[in-house]
Amino acid sequence: MSSGGVTGAIRDVASKLRQIDFAKVWRWIRKLPLLPLLLLAPLLVFGILGPLIYPHDPHAVNFPIALQPPALQAGGDWSYPLGTDQMGRDLLTRLMEGARASLLVGLFGVLLSNIMGMVIGLIAGYFGGKADQVTMRLVDTWMAVPGIFFTLLFVAVMREAGIRGLTPIIIAIALTMWPMATRMVRAEVLGLKHRDYVALAKVTGSSNFRILRKHIFPNVLNTLVVLTSVGLGGAIMMESGLSFLGVGVQPPQTAWGTLIAGSITYMYSAWWIPTFAGLAITMTILGANLFGDWLRDALDPRTRQSVLR
Amino acid sequence: MRRYVLHRLLLGMITIIGVSIIVFVAARLSGDIARLYAPADATEEELQLIRERLGTDKPIPEQYFVFVKNVLHGDFGTSLSYGCPAIEVVLNRVPATLQLGFLAFLVGNLLGISLGILAAIYRSKWMQWGAQSFALLGQAVPGFWLAVMLMLIFAVKLHWLPTSGMGGIRHMILPVISLSWFSVAFVMRITRSSLLDTLDSEYVKLARIKGNPEWVVIVKHALRNALIPVVMLMGMQLAMILGGSAFIEQIFRWPGIGQLMVNSISSLDYPVIQAITLLTATGLVVIMLVVDVLFAYIDPRIKYE
Numbered sequence: 075m076s077s078g079g080v081t082g083a084i085r086d087v088a089s090k091l092r093q094i095d096f097a098k099v100w101r102w103i104r105k106l107p108l109l110p111l112l113l114l115a116p117l118l119v120f121g122i123l124g125p126l127i128y129p130h131d132p133h134a135v136n137f138p139i140a141l142q143p144p145a146l147q148a149g150g151d152w153s154y155p156l157g158t159d160q161m162g163r164d165l166l167t168r169l170m171e172g173a174r175a176s177l178l179v180g181l182f183g184v185l186l187s188n189i190m191g192m193v194i195g196l197i198a199g200y201f202g203g204k205a206d207q208v209t210m211r212l213v214d215t216w217m218a219v220p221g222i223f224f225t226l227l228f229v230a231v232m233r234e235a236g237i238r239g240l241t242p243i244i245i246a247i248a249l250t251m252w253p254m255a256t257r258m259v260r261a262e263v264l265g266l267k268h269r270d271y272v273a274l275a276k277v278t279g280s281s282n283f284r285i286l287r288k289h290i291f292p293n294v295l296n297t298l299v300v301l302t303s304v305g306l307g308g309a310i311m312m313e314s315g316l317s318f319l320g321v322g323v324q325p326p327q328t329a330w331g332t333l334i335a336g337s338i339t340y341m342y343s344a345w346w347i348p349t350f351a352g353l354a355i356t357m358t359i360l361g362a363n364l365f366g367d368w369l370r371d372a373l374d375p376r377t378r379q380s381v382l383r
Numbered sequence: 384m385r386r387y388v389l390h391r392l393l394l395g396m397i398t399i400i401g402v403s404i405i406v407f408v409a410a411r412l413s414g415d416i417a418r419l420y421a422p423a424d425a426t427e428e429e430l431q432l433i434r435e436r437l438g439t440d441k442p443i444p445e446q447y448f449v450f451v452k453n454v455l456h457g458d459f460g461t462s463l464s465y466g467c468p469a470i471e472v473v474l475n476r477v478p479a480t481l482q483l484g485f486l487a488f489l490v491g492n493l494l495g496i497s498l499g500i501l502a503a504i505y506r507s508k509w510m511q512w513g514a515q516s517f518a519l520l521g522q523a524v525p526g527f528w529l530a531v532m533l534m535l536i537f538a539v540k541l542h543w544l545p546t547s548g549m550g551g552i553r554h555m556i557l558p559v560i561s562l563s564w565f566s567v568a569f570v571m572r573i574t575r576s577s578l579l580d581t582l583d584s585e586y587v588k589l590a591r592i593k594g595n596p597e598w599v600v601i602v603k604h605a606l607r608n609a610l611i612p613v614v615m616l617m618g619m620q621l622a623m624i625l626g627g628s629a630f631i632e633q634i635f636r637w638p639g640i641g642q643l644m645v646n647s648i649s650s651l652d653y654p655v656i657q658a659i660t661l662l663t664a665t666g667l668v669v670i671m672l673v674v675d676v677l678f679a680y681i682d683p684r685i686k687y688e
Contacts, residue, residue, distance in 0.1 A: 214394065215401035217619070218664045218671075220626030226648045227409050227656060234651060235412035311525055315630065318527050319645050334531055338634070341531075341539050348535060352528035360523035 107368040113361025116354065120170040123176030130154075131166060132171045133326055136162030141344050157346045160336070165347060169346050169354050171328040176358065179240055179313040179323070183247035184305035188298055190248055191255020196286055196294070198256065199263025209260070213253040225312060226251045229321050243322050247309050254308075255301050296373040303369050307362035314355045330355050388676055395668040402664040405455070407447055410653040415439070419463055419651055454661065460654035464647070469654035473640060473662060479549065480632070480639030484624050486559045491566025491620065494611065498567070499574025503582065503609075504601065514575060521568020527630035530561035534634070547636040558635045562627050566620050570613055578609040611682065618671035625663055 120127070141160040143150040150157060156165040198209035216224070225246045232242035266272065267290065275285050316322030317331030325332065330351045337347035410416070417433040418425075427434075434440040437460075438449050453459070496605040502514035534557060538546040545554050581587060582605050590604040591597075628641030636642075640659055647655040 129440060211394070211397050211401060211636040214398045215405065215664075217622070217658055218398050218668050219402055220622045220627050220629075220663065223660055223663070224405075224646060226629070226644065227406065227660070230648045230651060231409045231413040305584060307523070315527060318525075318630065319633065321648060331527075334528060338531060338534075341535055345535055345540075348528070348531045352525070353523055355528060356520075356523050359525075360519060363519065363522055 107144070107365065110361045110365035110368060112124075114365060117173050117177050117358045120220075123175050124170070128167045128170060130167045132163060132167045132328060134163065134360040135142045138162065141340065143344075144346050146311060156350050157344070159333075159346070159347055162338050164169060165333075165350060168328045169330070170331060172267070172330040172333060172351070172354065173358075175317075175323045175327060176310045176313055179243050179247065180306050180310040180362075182240075182244045183313070184251070184302055186244060186248035187305065187309070188255045188302055189250035190252040191301075192259050192298060194252065194296070195256040195259025196242065196263055196290065197377035199260035200267055200282070200286055204272035206260070209256065213256055216250075216253045221250050222312075222315065225316065226321060229316060233321075240323065243313060243316060247312050249333045250312065251305060251308060254305070255298070258297055258301060259294050262297055263290055266290055266293050283302075298374060300366055300370045303362055307359040307366070310355065310362065311359055384679065387679055391672055391675055395672050398668050399661070399665050403451065403661055404447070406657050406660045407450055408443075410657060411439075411443060411446070413651070419653075451478065454657075458610040459658040459661075462647075462655050464650050464655075465652075469652075469658045471653055473643065473658045476638060476640045476643045477662075479637060480625075480628055480641060483555065483558055483562060483632070483637060484621075484628060486555060487562035487566065487624050487627075488621065489643060490559055491563040491624070492570055492613070492617075494563070495567045495570025496574050496610070500578060500601070500606070502571065502575040503578035514571065518568050518572045518575075521565055521572075524564070526561050526564050526627045527634060529564050530557065530631055533561060547634070549637060554635075558631050558637055561634075562624060562631045565623055565627065569616075569620065569623075573613050573616060574609065577612045578605060581605045581609040584608075586649045611678075614674065615673055615678070618667060621670060622667055625667075642680045644647045 117345045128176070136158070139154070139158055142158040142159055142162070143156055144157040144165075145152045148158075155167070156169070158164055159168065194209055198206040228246035228249050231243050232245060237245075271284060271291050275289055280288070313322055314329065314331035314334075316330035318335045320332070321336065322331055323329035325337050333351040334348045337344060340347065415430070415434075416439055417430045417437060420433050420437070421430055431440070439444055441449075449606060457470055459473075462469045463466065463474045465472045498514070498517070502510060536544055537544045544556055553577070582601075584605075587600060587605050590600045595604075618669070627637055629645050631637065632639045632642035633645050636660060640663070643655065644659050646652075647659070
């Protein structure tokens with residue numbers, strides 16, 4: 075904002091835009107994998123834009139058109155392309171609202187779990203000894219219980235302690251998933267800490283914190299990026315499972331899992347509710363997993379050539 | 384060897400103690416348990432009496448030791464929703480879960496291993512494509528959605544199978560398919576990649592050069608080694624099946640511990656929750672221990688120390 079005012083700001087932005095090499099951007103975009111991004115597109119678009127593009131009010135009850143079938147089936151019409159639910163609410167709009175819950179919980183859940191996992195994994199791997207042993211026993215403890223049992227317990231406890239909204243789900247997912255990140259980061263750090271550049275940094279008197287930050291962390295970053303994508307799928311699977319069991323996202327807010335659970339009662343008359351809600355979950359998880367696979371190959375220096383051409 | 388077994392036994396015990404601490408602390412963190420036992424209009428004195436009876440007025444570490452002492456005597460407390468000992472409530476539900484879980488485990492491994500072998504041997508384009516897609520779908524399709532869709536198609540629309548409840552073998556088909564779904568894809572993936580690696584090894588080449596028929600090479604030489612990772616991950620598979628039972632039993636109204644866990648969570652029946660979590664953890668730790676020790680006997684390449 076050098077020349078001041080709104081016009082100045084616009085001129086600044088315009089000159090910045092002119093500097094961008096669009097051919098380069100285009101080349102970068104062309105390297106992105108098409109299928110995973112297409113599968114993830116609904117989650118991202120509906121999750122981010124949300125209420126701006128809802129065709130109907132997701133909570134407006136309209137009993138005269140309850141359980142109206144999708145547009146392509148007899149009795150349906152195009153103003154409700156995927157049909158309506160038992161209270162006459164538009165299924166498409168509710169799926170869009172569900173994308174928002176899944177995106178929020180999935181993204182924050184996996185980020186929190188990766189931060190936890192990374193910090194614990196870095197400490198355990200780098201310092202070894204007692205810290206490492208305690209961490210590995212803790213990871214074993216987590217592995218000994220079916221994940222969903224812990225998640226259910228954590229959510230219930232946090233709800234009981236008065237934490238409302240999506241926060242308990244996000245924290246419970248992070249608390250359940252961190253061992254995966256910890257194990258991978260720790261394994262990587264074990265390989266890195268005996269490298270020459272770490273030894274040299276020690277000789278020059280770098281503190282442990284500096285070595286971790288400057289020499290170890292950049293090298294586990296790739297792993298963390300891949301873990302975030304794959305973990306996003308896992309976190310969304312957990313969120314939809316919790317919502318399905320009635321402990322996740324709470325009504326009136328819509329989640330894909332609650333849509334499926336609620337549809338069981340109306341299964342004889344409305345096949346479209348569980349079908350489309352489940353397809354939304356499957357598409358999203360598939361997209362996140364495939365994107366994770368692509369990232370792993372793209373970020374791995376050994377296979378980079380083959381993937382990025 | 385004996386040191387290895389003792390070492391593993393010790394680690395297993397530490398793990399179970401860890402689970403007990405987490406479950407115990409989680410239950411205590413949620414607030415005043417006395418309120419769950421008391422009627423809604425209980426006075427402060429009545430609550431204090433209940434606290435004293437439950438022992439929740441004492442410091443947390445002391446409470447934990449009392450908890451452990453009771454658990455070792457098989458006493459997890461009284462179930463809030465059933466009014467009888469929590470351990471009885473849980474043990475009553477175990478057979479139903481074992482029935483379903485064992486079948487799912489069997490199907491998951493038999494089908495998964497067979498599909499994995501097929502995918503590793505027949506390397507046609509279509510076969511590879513099919514195996515890849517199945518592996519991907521296995522990870523992406525949630526078991527609970529599969530269960531609902533199977534119920535919708537085969538029970539509600541086609542009337543081939545009952546929708547829910549316990550009964551004959553017909554009642555078990557849909558639950559077992561949905562419960563083993565993830566396992567089948569998981570085992571197939573591991574078997575395939577492991578068998579592909581083994582088929583490339585020197586000893587398999589030697590077995591071929593010796594003029595063995597192809598099926599002898601695969602079954603006798605390659606498969607035996609290729610299945611090691613599958614068996615190693617059986618504990619994890621069991622944990623996944625147990626976790627899945629929370630959903631599948633709920634959907635098909637199957638009275639096992641998965642359904643009990645979900646119901647106990649919504650009614651905050653902590654004694655039952657603690658009993659389920661500790662029992663399943665102990666069971667899984669013991670099974671993993673047995674698998675590890677058996678392996679140490681069978682496979683001389685595994686180091687004991």
